[in-house]
Amino acid sequence: MEHGEHPTRLEELRERIGQLVRSVPDFPQPGIVFRDLSGVFADADGLQDMASAIIAEVPSEVELIAGLDARGFIVGATVAARLGVGFVPVRKAGKLPPPTRSQTYDLEYGTATFEVRDNAVKAGQRVLIVDDLLATGGTARAAGSLLRQCGAQLLGYSFLVELTGLAGRESLVDDPDAGGVPVHSVLTLPA
Numbered sequence: 001m002e003h004g005e006h007p008t009r010l011e012e013l014r015e016r017i018g019q020l021v022r023s024v025p026d027f028p029q030p031g032i033v034f035r036d037l038s039g040v041f042a043d044a045d046g047l048q049d050m051a052s053a054i055i056a057e058v059p060s061e062v063e064l065i066a067g068l069d070a071r072g073f074i075v076g077a078t079v080a081a082r083l084g085v086g087f088v089p090v091r092k093a094g095k096l097p098p099p100t101r102s103q104t105y106d107l108e109y110g111t112a113t114f115e116v117r118d119n120a121v122k123a124g125q126r127v128l129i130v131d132d133l134l135a136t137g138g139t140a141r142a143a144g145s146l147l148r149q150c151g152a153q154l155l156g157y158s159f160l161v162e163l164t165g166l167a168g169r170e171s172l173v174d175d176p177d178a179g180g181v182p183v184h185s186v187l188t189l190p191a
């Protein structure tokens with residue numbers, strides 16, 4: 001069961017949100033089209049539309065939203081507040097005081113480490129991971145793994161934007177450890 005939204009209304013939301021996304025060629029490096037979502041966050045209606053569009057596909061049994069450092073905090077906390085559930089930040093290493101749990105993951109160049117507060121999740125708690133953008137999926141997969149290690153029942157992943165052509169969705173859906181959980185995105189844009 002999901003929270004639901006009429007398909008026509010969802011299309012309107014997508015249209016309005018899409019107009020607030022700015023595409024910046026060659027940032028942060030040549031060949032990358034940066035999808036700047038700050039215009040969505042800065043717009044009073046955009047922020048509400050973003051939350052409404054994500055919530056439309058959130059399973060109704062969700063108990064906790066996990067947002068990914070840093071832009072995922074904006075999206076995740078907004079969604080959590082609208083749903084009336086709690087929020088747990090999945091932080092880049094070195095920001096949270098101990099005790100924490102951590103998970104290292106691969107980036108295009110090198111590695112990074114995520115941390116969450118130990119006991120951030122109760123055993124079996126139903127958690128949805130929310131982030132601003134899905135690219136290769138490495139970031140979200142690491143967060144999923146970390147939260148499951150903490151005892152979460154992972155309900156799925158929700159993104160504001162999904163970049164196509166990078167197989168990020170497949171890497172989450174086919175992740176044998178995640179058990180085929182659903183992946184939702186409001187907008188799909190080419191990488």
Ligand SMILES: O=P(O)(O)OC[C@H]1O[C@H](OP(=O)(O)OP(=O)(O)O)[C@H](O)[C@@H]1O
Nearest residue numbers: 069070071132133134135136137138139
């Ligand atoms: O699917 P992936 O290839 O792993 O990439 C997606 C991640 O990249 C960006 O985060 P970034 O690490 O740039 O952090 P920020 O939110 O702090 O800017 C974005 O916010 C996602 O979290």
Ligand SMILES: Nc1ncnc2[nH]cnc12
Nearest residue numbers: 032033034035036133135
């Ligand atoms: N193209 C892109 N635009 C914005 N954020 C990103 N994170 C990874 N790829 C990105």
